[in-house]
Amino acid sequence: MREAIVNSGSIRYVCEIADNATAGNVHTIYNVYELRKDSFLIPTPSGPAVINQNSILPIDAEDDVVTSLECFVNSIRFFYQMPDKGANYENLLDTCQNMLIANRASRSGITLTKDMPSPKKSGLIV
DSSP states (O other): OEEEEEEOSSOEEEEEEOTTOOTTSEEEEEEEEEEEEEEEEEOOTTSOEEEEEEEEEESSOSSSOEEEEEEEOSEEEEGGGSTTTTHHHHHHHHHHHHHHHHHHHHHHTOOOGGGSOOOOOOOOOO
């Protein structure tokens, strides 16, 4: 299994797929997230500017990520074939997963350790 960007023809997924998967066939993909490209139009003094930003969304992930999904694979880009080895998408995944954890903890009334104030350093004043 390798991490990849899979295009189903209408939806792009960040997922894990078998090493021998080929485009043009139906495959089972695992740990699936939807990859979206959002565009924002921002007014500037020199005219409007468009900012494109990738975002990752869980698919039906009320309790956990989707573990498997069968889809038609139109194209595959494996992380190991990318110039940055998929580091950009790994960061997006980490951010998405941390947000999901924080949201679930907040709904449950749990304080995460990173949200707690740092302890004051005590020192000896001379």
